[in-house]
Amino acid sequence: MQTSAAIALSATNIHKSFGDAHVLKGISLEAHQGDVISILGASGSGKSTFLRCINLLETPDEGEVRLAGETIEMKRARDGRLHPGNRKQVDRIRSQLGMVFQSFNLWSHMTVLQNVTEGPLRVQKRARAECIEEAEQLLTKVGLYDKRDAYPAHLSGGQQQRVAIARALAMHPKVMLFDEPTSALDPELVGEVLRVMRALAEEGRTMLVVTHEMGFARHVSNRVMFLHQGQVDAEGTPEDLFNGRCSERFQQFVSSHHSRAAN
Amino acid sequence: MTIDFEFLGDTLSKLLAAVPTTLGLFFASLLAGGLLSLVVVAMRVSRHWLPNRFARGYILVFRGSPLMIQMFLVYYGLGQFQAIRDSFAWPILRAPYACAIVSLALCTAGYTAEIIRGGLQSVPHGQIEAALACGMSRWTVLRRIIAPITLRHALPAYSTEAVLLIKSTALASLVTVWEVTGVAQQIIQRTYRTMEVFICAALIYLVLNFIVVRALGMLEKKLSPHLRDRNGAAPKKAARQVANEATVPDAHQIDS
Numbered sequence: 001m002q003t004s005a006a007i008a009l010s011a012t013n014i015h016k017s018f019g020d021a022h023v024l025k026g027i028s029l030e031a032h033q034g035d036v037i038s039i040l041g042a043s044g045s046g047k048s049t050f051l052r053c054i055n056l057l058e059t060p061d062e063g064e065v066r067l068a069g070e071t072i073e074m075k076r077a078r079d080g081r082l083h084p085g086n087r088k089q090v091d092r093i094r095s096q097l098g099m100v101f102q103s104f105n106l107w108s109h110m111t112v113l114q115n116v117t118e119g120p121l122r123v124q125k126r127a128r129a130e131c132i133e134e135a136e137q138l139l140t141k142v143g144l145y146d147k148r149d150a151y152p153a154h155l156s157g158g159q160q161q162r163v164a165i166a167r168a169l170a171m172h173p174k175v176m177l178f179d180e181p182t183s184a185l186d187p188e189l190v191g192e193v194l195r196v197m198r199a200l201a202e203e204g205r206t207m208l209v210v211t212h213e214m215g216f217a218r219h220v221s222n223r224v225m226f227l228h229q230g231q232v233d234a235e236g237t238p239e240d241l242f243n244g245r246c247s248e249r250f251q252q253f254v255s256s257h258h259s260r261a262a263n
Numbered sequence: 264m265t266i267d268f269e270f271l272g273d274t275l276s277k278l279l280a281a282v283p284t285t286l287g288l289f290f291a292s293l294l295a296g297g298l299l300s301l302v303v304v305a306m307r308v309s310r311h312w313l314p315n316r317f318a319r320g321y322i323l324v325f326r327g328s329p330l331m332i333q334m335f336l337v338y339y340g341l342g343q344f345q346a347i348r349d350s351f352a353w354p355i356l357r358a359p360y361a362c363a364i365v366s367l368a369l370c371t372a373g374y375t376a377e378i379i380r381g382g383l384q385s386v387p388h389g390q391i392e393a394a395l396a397c398g399m400s401r402w403t404v405l406r407r408i409i410a411p412i413t414l415r416h417a418l419p420a421y422s423t424e425a426v427l428l429i430k431s432t433a434l435a436s437l438v439t440v441w442e443v444t445g446v447a448q449q450i451i452q453r454t455y456r457t458m459e460v461f462i463c464a465a466l467i468y469l470v471l472n473f474i475v476v477r478a479l480g481m482l483e484k485k486l487s488p489h490l491r492d493r494n495g496a497a498p499k500k501a502a503r504q505v506a507n508e509a510t511v512p513d514a515h516q517i518d519s
Contacts, residue, residue: 055396087400095398105389108489109411119397122407151489164393171397 014063038217041227098168106152158189292367300375325373363435382417422479
């Protein structure tokens with residue numbers, strides 16, 4: 001099923017160190033169109049760093065990222081590290097990768113509507129009326145149309161995250177990147193964000209989701225990648241992984257999450 | 264001591280006549296100092312060591328030495344160099360009024376640069392990342408995200424700097440610029456009535472500063488609707504309640 005669709009995004013052999021800490025030790029991933037890939041792992045396993053390497057918020061030391069067949073150009077500096085070769089290309093690729101952050105990162109001086117229209121207006125230079133109309137549709141979709149003139153500080157965490165999702169969608173991204181989108185939320189607010197993400201998955205959007213939500217990984221995503229100490233420890237369909245056909249470490253990880261959820 | 268209203272009125276009208284000079288010093292040095300501070304702060308946050316050190320040195324010198332001495336050095340000191348007397352800048356540096364503006368601007372630029380730097384540091388890094396992640400160029404991020412947030416954070420401290428600058432214009436009287444304080448001293452030298460004259464002068468500064476503080480305060484309020492409570496109610500609680508109502512029943516299935 002997956003193999004029939006075109007490859008939307010691929011990351012090959014990504015390495016990243018911070019000082020002496022070798023955080024990513026050669027991680028590769030291929031996302032076909034419509035894939036929803038959950039990236040799991042204990043904290044410090046490198047899953048967020050990997051996601052941030054894909055849109056170059058962190059510059060990988062080694063490796064290659066391709067979006068819809070286009071490779072992000074990298075140059076090797078004198079110290080042997082890679083640097084973005086073409087800033088314009090990086091900006092363009094980033095505009096095709098919607099990113100949702102753990103801490104929402106809405107622009108605090110703009111209203112909800114301005115947050116959603118800013119990218120289309122300033123990056124894609126689309127017509128204002130069209131941007132506003134689409135932003136209002138997206139806000140309706142995430143259930144926040146009536147909050148369009150509110151400022152982020154006046155919203156709950158769950159509402160802010162739904163605005164952040166609308167902001168990412170407004171750019172018509174080819175792939176959506178979610179960096180622990182529910183980790184900063186109160187438990188009672190997690191559901192509203194997951195529901196929106198599930199709706200996106202059902203629309204057939206390509207999504208990479210770094211998460212601790214086992215329910216989402218198991219029931220919504222069609223592939224799961226489990227990172228351990230900067231390496232891929234297990235990878236496969238949720239059926240395979242959650243039904244025990246996988247590494248012992250993954251089973252431990254899952255059972256520790258279940259016992260935590262039970263408390 | 265009886266109150267001589269005629270003298271007070273006469274003094275006040277003479278001092279008011281000098282207010283345009285004071286305001287001229289203020290606005291000219293505020294504008295020039297503001298523009299210069301942008302250059303200084305750009306150098307100060309530069310990663311390259313040369314502009315960085317230069318800006319640190321600039322700020323150290325102009326914040327660390329008395330404005331009066333800076334003004335004397337500009338007015339009396341620079342004219343001692345033949346090169347400066349021959350240069351294009353001499354028509355400016357010869358005039359006391361221009362010298363006062365130059366030294367006020369140089370000084371306020373040092374302070375303002377540090378105020379702006381504080382504002383820059385208060386911009387949440389996540390908001391910059393969010394802007395980069397949606398593909399904004401660095402210039403667009405600066406213009407649309409960093410600058411507006413910096414401005415909002417720097418404005419309260421900047422209004423203090425504006426007040427200090429208005430009061431600093433009084434020093435221009437020492438290089439023979441006849442602004443409010445200078446005129447006040449002239450009147451005192453003729454009449455020996457220190458109390459009335461200086462109280463009148465102080466009142467004028469008080470009113471000017473009141474206007475400046477109110478104007479910047481209004482700007483601050485206008486720019487920061489996101490920091491104000493809407494409808495005067497506690498916004499967080501209200502938002503939480505709405506969120507609870509909006510929570511969907513099938514959310515638990517996903518979460519199981």
